[in-house]
Amino acid sequence: MTEYTWPNGMGDPTPEDIRQAWPATVTALPVGAAVTGKVIGRQPFGVFVEIDGVPDAVGLAEIFGSPPGTVPPPLGFAISGSVVDHAERNFQVRLRLDDWGDEREPLPLEPNERLGDREALSGFLRRLRQDFEASGDQWENRTLGSFLEALETWVADAPGWYANHGQELPPEGDWAFMARALSAARFYE
Numbered sequence: 255m256t257e258y259t260w261p262n263g264m265g266d267p268t269p270e271d272i273r274q275a276w277p278a279t280v281t282a283l284p285v286g287a288a289v290t291g292k293v294i295g296r297q298p299f300g301v302f303v304e305i306d307g308v309p310d311a312v313g314l315a316e317i318f319g320s321p322p323g324t325v326p327p328p329l330g331f332a333i334s335g336s337v338v339d340h341a342e343r344n345f346q347v348r349l350r351l352d353d354w355g356d357e358r359e360p361l362p363l364e365p366n367e368r369l370g371d372r373e374a375l376s377g378f379l380r381r382l383r384q385d386f387e388a389s390g391d392q393w394e395n396r397t398l399g400s401f402l403e404a405l406e407t408w409v410a411d412a413p414g415w416y417a418n419h420g421q422e423l424p425p426e427g428d429w430a431f432m433a434r435a436l437s438a439a440r441f442y443e
Contacts, residue, residue: 267311285339285340293333300326313349314341315351327354333352334353335349
């Protein structure tokens with residue numbers, strides 16, 4: 255999908271509406287609250303959501319909180335999920351969605367799954383390459399440049415992804431190993 259838009263359609267709350275309603279929004283939508291609504295804006299980083307029952311609230315579900323291989327759902331997609339945070343600086347309710355609407359099978363790495371060794375990582379990278387070969391036209395980041403940019407952003411945002419899945423960033427990660435592997439892939443045959 256290439257249709258990206260900000261929430262600014264007829265009936266969407268204005269920035270001033272959202273700002274004025276912020277105290278009531280936070281009260282109506284505490285962290286952990288279940289929500290339903292519909293997608294009113296979509297960007298490569300996630301979707302903006304009109305939340306049912308709270309007309310002057312805008313939710314944001316970021317793509318890094320979704321299963322691997324997910325693309326943002328289309329405008330009008332009905333969502334369900336929960337509130338994970340409140341972003342006071344831009345008056346957004348941060349959401350975790352139950353369903354991203356992606357009919358493709360995600361790569362087999364669930365939020366609680368761990369890769370136990372180097373061979374498991376190698377197998378995962380093989381499946382990632384095979385997924386690209388089979389359905390790379392559906393990937394949001396189809397060029398090496400956009401893929402590396404997204405990788406850079408995800409690594410920087412990783413604590414948020416782990417928090418959205420009720421976990422802490424693993425302190426035992428061998429970051430130098432991954433950096434060496436990515437660097438070596440530039441020339442290795």
